[in-house]
Amino acid sequence: MKVFDSFAWVEYFAGTERGTKVKKIVDGSEVIYTPAICLTEIKAKYLREGRDPSERLGFIESRSLILAIDREVALKAGEVKINHKLHTTDALIYSCALIKKCEVVTGDPHFKGLSAAVIV
Numbered sequence: 001m002k003v004f005d006s007f008a009w010v011e012y013f014a015g016t017e018r019g020t021k022v023k024k025i026v027d028g029s030e031v032i033y034t035p036a037i038c039l040t041e042i043k044a045k046y047l048r049e050g051r052d053p054s055e056r057l058g059f060i061e062s063r064s065l066i067l068a069i070d071r072e073v074a075l076k077a078g079e080v081k082i083n084h085k086l087h088t089t090d091a092l093i094y095s096c097a098l099i100k101k102c103e104v105v106t107g108d109p110h111f112k113g114l115s116a117a118v119i120v
Contacts, residue, residue, distance in 0.1 A: 001031045001102040004064060005093045006041040008105045008120065009034070013056055018107050021120040025105060032064040035073075035096045037089055039066070067096045086110055 002025060011019035012026060025032065039057060046053035060066075067073070073095050080098070081091035090110050094117070097104035103118045104111065111117035 001033065001100060002118070003033045003035065003067070003093065003097040003100060003102055003104045004038070005035070005090075005104055005106040005108060005111075006038040006045075007108045009038065009042055009056075009060055010045065011107055011120065018120045022105060026063060033067050033096065033100060033102070034060055034064040035067045035069065035093050037069055037092050041089065067100070069096075073099060084114060 004022070008022045012022040013019070039060065042060070043053045043057060046056065069092055073092060076095035076099060077088065077091040080086060080095050081088060084091070084094070086094060087110065090108065093106075094104055094111065094114065097116050103116050104114075105118050105120060107120050112119060
């Protein structure tokens with residue numbers, strides 16, 4: 001099981017070298033989670049670029065399980081934010097991975113050095 005952050009999905013859709021590493025996971029049978037807040041980031045990115053995000057968001061929703069940012073995640077993120085000096089969104093994403101007891105797949109340098117992060 002893996003939690004994907006926005007960075008992983010963006011690289012996947014861009015077909016970059018990092019995206020190729022992400023694609024191996026997407027094409028496999030492993031369970032993938034995507035925190036709901038990543039949908040916000042991805043939609044905003046493509047709208048900012050003048051692109052329709054619908055197809056990509058639909059793919060994410062069909063290939064991964066969407067994790068709600070609930071009370072448990074929110075409270076855990078408060079600790080994670082302070083302990084690891086992360087931005088709130090990154091703390092929420094990382095907390096999802098910790099709660100699900102799996103790794104977060106990312107290329108975001110903010111996650112560098114965190115034990116549950118796989119940097120592509």
